Amino acid sequence: MATSRRQFIKISALGAGSLALAGTAFELAKGSSILDKISGAKETGPLRTPTYCEICFWQCAGWVYKDADGNIQKIIGNNDDQHCNGRFCPRGTGGIGQYHDEDRLKTPLIRTSEGGKDIFREASWDEALDYIADKMKKIAAEHGPECLALFTHGSGGAHFGHMLKAFGSASIAAPSFAQCRGPREVGFLTTFGDIIYSPERIDIRDTRCMVLIGTHLGENMHNGQVQEMSDAIDKGATIITVDPRFSTAASKSKYWLPIKPATDMALLLSWINVIIENEWYDKDYVERYTYGFAELKEHVKTFTPEWAYGITTIDPNIIRETAREMHNAAPSVIVNPGRHVTWYGDDTQRLRAVAILTALLGSWGRRGGYYKPEKLHLPNYPVPPFPVPKRLPAEAYEGKYNLANEVVANGLCDATIPTVTNECNFKAWIVNGTNLLAAFPNQAKTMEAIKALQLLVVIDTMPIELTGYADVVLPECTYLERYDMIRNSGHRQPNVALRMPAAEPKYNTKPASWIAKELAGKLGLSAWFPWKDMEELLDWQFKQVGTSLEEMKRIGVKNFPREFDDLYFSPGEEVIFNTNTGKIELYSTDMENEGFEPLPLYTAHEEPPEGYYRLNYGRAPMHTFSRTANNPNLTDLMDENVLWVNPKVAKLWGLENDQMVKLKNQDDIISTFAIKVRVTERIRWDSVYMVHGFGHNNKKLTRAHGRGINDTELVTRVHIDPVMGGTGMRGNFVTFITDFDMDGKEAEA
């Protein structure tokens, strides 16, 4: 196969025809009657329709308001929603920008060749879906349907996943596991026999002490958590923040521990040591519920604060003092498990240490610690059983990551690259709602996989890096223009939320539910999509739990009473944990059985060579991943990332505020674009920091293109977590290039 087939196609190279066509479609949509149909008569004052947000994974439920002309004006949180308590975060409030963004994908596109050059041609939906169905059938006939994989992040996943399962493939993965929160789920699963879930089951509202270790709440805008942290501060809770950077959260904290990067494990182990040596652990809880305390005590004997001082640079007295703060607050204490925790490759073990600390403090199952979320039993619309796939996704990385409780996305990506031993590697990808070139580290490897594909379908609202490599691009409408599956989330109370269209899809875009159903029809899988439309499907499901689509349109969110009064353990309650021993495993038998350390150990990680700085990255409260970088409302708040540099480093390199620099990493990879320097005391001298999700390289993103640096392209050294396959991304080092020409070439090179 000629690799030129995978030339990146700039969607901007399209003829003016696309714009003219899109414009016409838009005008038609504006004049159509659907707005009246959805919202009733215009005369009845402010019109509002329920939705839940799609700008991030928190999925807050809210109301979309329209002005007298029927135009979407604003989105406000739903007061009954436990995810947001009536208050959206900036991204949710600015979510209307996704709807209004004029750079959206507007019509289906098919890759074709013209004069030796790859171009996209516009296609009808029928034509584009026929093209995909034909290719899928051919691949299934030659290699089996399981050679088709779906990568997804967001609400579209339910629709396309359903279609794929009906087709005979279970190869469905989200980068939210192995590129993000996987280590914490596995760390807690092997300790408590249960995971953290999303939204996290942490009881910040009633906590008396919260430790943030490598999580920067307030900058990562996990709405409910930020709200509850603020409430906890009001109620006098102690916040302890461990971060090499003086984060926003650090500035709100009683203690900030400016730890040397990559040494968190040593601090956690010494906290465990202090809590055991001083008998500050919950003796009754430990005796009643845990397994392996004696082994743990012996294991951490030498991990004293003085030992940790030499590794972390944190004052031993502060280590003792903060451990005492946790003890004093116990069991209402949270050692926050964080979310994006794929850092150094020993991440599951680090999260095991967090889980062990949690158990010693007796905060799992306790008010102000960890509660038990409850989710509604929501029956699925009856469909025939799915065909049994010949191969499960985990067989793509056979014998590895047996403790991974979700599909390892990078495992599927790696297995797409042909090798002589692979019996059947993946031949086709459907990618929905995730920009894999920004989500996966090591872009060269991702590109190698993409080049080997026989079919790449990208379904998104925006042109992204990945769309340029697609065979077919399908333009999804935004969450404000469609129904989706019921949001059925576990929380303090079980609850459901409805998303319904506030407007007709703009341009020639379609909802994911429609795309999946139509494609299924062309694949002969209509039996698995027996409902007439989403309204029928949703109404049926809502009625199974005592509500209806009609009621949900009026209320948006419905909370149900808990089935059992088991938010927390009752005093002295006998609890059987879902582990091998039925106990909280301080000493993990799962880890031991898989050949890993049953008790976490500190491993020294590589440090930056001279003249290089550790590349740290994080979040900004007004952006989500790389998906909001072109949103007009959110770009207005922040339109590029900047590079945080310590003043001492800046002086050494002669860097000034707002100076543009490029970065080169340890593997001589140079950033495509340049970034503005921000000289600030808020960062250590051994690292630099930037917000993830900028430096877009698709010119069609008129506001995002070339603004800032894409940190992912500099993350070429990946430390794989042997336990669950996570991609550790914090072991990359960069240096500054101050002298470069406009084409981006390094001057001295």
Add this chain to the structure above:
Amino acid sequence: MRYAMAVDTKKCVGCSDCVVACQTENNVPIGYCRDWIVEVTDGTYPQLEIEIRSERCNHCANSPCVRCCPTGASHYAKGGVVLVTPHKCIGCGACIASCPYDARFPHPDGYVDKCTFCLHNRVEKGLNPACVSVCPTKCLYFGDLDDPNSPVSKVLKNRKNKTLIPEAGTNPHLFFLI
């Protein structure tokens, strides 16, 4: 009646939700804003402090902008809220120059615009200003200073607070809890 707002700098995380909520509530064109975030860092690593403030028009009782407006477009409305009547504004910019807080901007439609405390569209309907309603950290307090039970009166009574640029003598109605 004296409307006022207090901003808790100990809780504000600078997320800018107040900015975007104001923009969507009041149809502020993209590229302009009636409120904004200021972040001040003090100290050297690792002895550091940050003050984060959500700022806007101070709705001063002694407003230089009202005083200097040649047409009466800038005026005191109900509760001492400083407003601009767009059709009376000639866009001369004197108010912009006179404001110590840089709270005003020329609207592309040819008049000067600024924060209204959402007086007509929300407060008179019994709602909080959009920024107060949306704030995820609940760091904004609004109400009547003459009512001792209003959220703003209560929080100002209990917490140490300051105003910005007091030497300008403007008698601001925007307070910062410190």
